[in-house]
Amino acid sequence: MSLNERLKDGLEFKGKSEKGQSTPPGIIHTIRSFDLAQRYVFLRLDLNVPLRDKVLYEERQVEDDTRIQEAVPTIQYCIDHGAKVIIASHLGRPEGRKKMEYSLEPVARRLCLFLGKEVTLADDCVGDGIQHLTKGMKEGQVLLLENLRFYKEEELNSLEFSKKLASFAEIYITDAFGTAHRKHSSTYTVPQLMQKKGIGFLIEKELKFLEPLINEPQRPFYAVLGGIKVTDKIKTIEALLKRVDALLIGGGMAKAFLAAIGNPIGALTTPSKPEDVTAAQTLLKEATRLNVKVILPTDTNAGYDIGDETIATFCNFLTRSRTVFWNGPLGWFENPNYEKGTFQVAKNIAELNSLKIVGGGDTVSAIRKAGVGHCFDHLSTGGGAVLEFLEGRGLPGIDILKVPVE
Ligand code: ADP
Ligand code: MG
Numbered sequence: 001m002s003l004n005e006r007l008k009d010g011l012e013f014k015g016k017s018e019k020g021q022s023t024p025p026g027i028i029h030t031i032r033s034f035d036l037a038q039r040y041v042f043l044r045l046d047l048n049v050p051l052r053d054k055v056l057y058e059e060r061q062v063e064d065d066t067r068i069q070e071a072v073p074t075i076q077y078c079i080d081h082g083a084k085v086i087i088a089s090h091l092g093r094p095e096g097r098k099k100m101e102y103s104l105e106p107v108a109r110r111l112c113l114f115l116g117k118e119v120t121l122a123d124d125c126v127g128d129g130i131q132h133l134t135k136g137m138k139e140g141q142v143l144l145l146e147n148l149r150f151y152k153e154e155e156l157n158s159l160e161f162s163k164k165l166a167s168f169a170e171i172y173i174t175d176a177f178g179t180a181h182r183k184h185s186s187t188y189t190v191p192q193l194m195q196k197k198g199i200g201f202l203i204e205k206e207l208k209f210l211e212p213l214i215n216e217p218q219r220p221f222y223a224v225l226g227g228i229k230v231t232d233k234i235k236t237i238e239a240l241l242k243r244v245d246a247l248l249i250g251g252g253m254a255k256a257f258l259a260a261i262g263n264p265i266g267a268l269t270t271p272s273k274p275e276d277v278t279a280a281q282t283l284l285k286e287a288t289r290l291n292v293k294v295i296l297p298t299d300t301n302a303g304y305d306i307g308d309e310t311i312a313t314f315c316n317f318l319t320r321s322r323t324v325f326w327n328g329p330l331g332w333f334e335n336p337n338y339e340k341g342t343f344q345v346a347k348n349i350a351e352l353n354s355l356k357i358v359g360g361g362d363t364v365s366a367i368r369k370a371g372v373g374h375c376f377d378h379l380s381t382g383g384g385a386v387l388e389f390l391e392g393r394g395l396p397g398i399d400i401l402k403v404p405v406e
Contacts, residue, residue, distance in 0.1 A: 026402030029198035031074060031173050036083035038139055042169035043078065043200070044186050045071045046176035047089035047107045060106045066381055067178070068107060072114050074175045074200030075142065079115070082139040086168050087111075088125060088148055088186050089176070096152025108144050119144050125151070126164040134168050154185045162189035175200030178381065180397035181388040187397040197401050206386075207398070209357055209378035214392050218322035218355060219245055224314070224345065226251025227328030227362070230276040230283075236327070237283050239391040246293040248314050250306045250330030250341060254297050256280040265300055305331030306341035315348040324349055326367075327360040327387065333369070343370040350375035359386035 050063040062068065078085045094102040108121040122130055125145035133143060148154040153161035162185040166172075172194040174180070179187050180203070191197045199207075213221075223244045225237065230253045240247065249257050256272035258265050260280040272280075287294045295317060299307030306314070318324060326349065333342040343366070349356055350372035358364055359380040367373050380386045389395055 027405055028401045030204050031200050034171050036081040039083050039171050040169040041078050041083040041085050041171045043087045044174040044176045045089045046178040048091050062106050062110050065110050068110050070202050079140045084137040085142045088145045090149040091147045094149050098150045102147050104147055122146055148186050157183055157185050157189055161185050166190045166193040172197040173200050175202040177203045177206045178383055178385055180395040181385040183396045191400050210389050220321050221323040222246045222321045224248045224326040225328050226330040228252035230256045230279045234279050235391050236387040241286055241290055241292050248295045251328050257296050305338035311341055311344045314345050321354045323355045326358045329362055329366045333366045342366045346370040346372050
């Protein structure tokens with residue numbers, strides 16, 4: 001059965017990937033498996049959007065509403081199916097205190113706009129007041145709970161706090177992909193306390209595109225990697241080495257790989273940290289052992305971008321691909337003097353017939369800025385969660401939703 005067919009009722013996980021890593025077996029229900037009419041649905045979303053003017057309460061605005069837009073289809077589905085929708089999210093790092101500059105109020109305003117209906121923002125996320133508010137809810141009504149991280153218990157994964165959250169609803173749905181790698185109350189323990197649980201459309205889409213990268217990628221499968229620090233992404237690179245046919249490395253992190261092989265181009269600007277060079281050395285050895293080709297830059301634009309020769313090599317090599325995964329800009333693209341490498345490669349990948357998947361907040365921004373976002377099959381805004389998923393060990397907030405195969 002194809003993945004698309006399986007998605008109709010729920011995703012089935014056999015528990016072993018091609019390379020033998022294990023994730024728990026079971027079925028993850030999608031939101032379509034539940035009868036939502038008249039039901040209280042606890043919807044965990046990732047509405048953690050960047051805000052402008054954090055200090056002046058009244059003037060705060062949502063700077064980039066991508067995550068809110070991405071959440072709309074699941075909320076709309078709940079509304080259309082007569083659910084009583086209780087939305088929960090975190091925003092920023094209020095460190096367990098009610099710091100009103102981290103209120104979800106600007107998010108609530110934007111949600112009202114997108115849904116074209118009233119969204120009630122509660123002044124808290126647990127307590128008698130919320131119990132009272134939920135009691136009076138009608139079908140199709142939307143209640144947004146205040147920032148979960150106003151309570152330190154959220155990140156501490158407290159059972160008591162989780163029980164309070166779980167008490168409001170009958171069905172647990174998560175679409176918070178960007179937070180699925182965290183074992184927090186609302187992502188990890190609340191679903192364990194609820195019998196009916198599943199995923200929304202955003203996570204479904206993420207899994208649909210990301211799962212084949214781990215299990216059955218169309219080959220050749222090439223990964224393009226950039227960004228600055230090797231040590232931040234070491235586990236992801238290790239995991240990718242087991243799956244890809246070649247790695248193309250650009251961006252600041254290429255310097256560490258060039259230093260690792262004693263190539264002088266790497267030493268042109270700020271030298272890489274010794275730990276990055278050591279990590280690069282280990283990864284290069286592993287690549288040789290696994291017979292994975294590693295393509296490094298042969299020229300640079302002042303160390304802040306890949307040079308013209310490298311752009312041509314990368315673009316040329318990628319024409320042979322059938323699957324491309326890209327994480328990490330190839331240069332300091334925020335500065336117009338150094339955007340060329342990232343933008344040219346983005347435009348070239350955009351033209352390929354391969355499956356093209358991008359993960360990483362900055363990489364997605366870069367590709368959008370290059371004007372070719374719509375040409376990619378999937379732009380994941382999951383950030384750290386995407387990279388952890390590619391490590392093949394599963395994500396706690398998703399694995400916990402698995403129920404035994406009947
Ligand atoms: P993502 O968010 O997509 O995972 P990262 O956070 O790893 O990407 O890296 C993004 C940052 O790396 C960008 O801000 C970009 O400017 C920077 N960057 C990439 N290459 C270089 C370079 N050679 N010099 C300076 N900055 C770089
Ligand atoms: Mg980033």
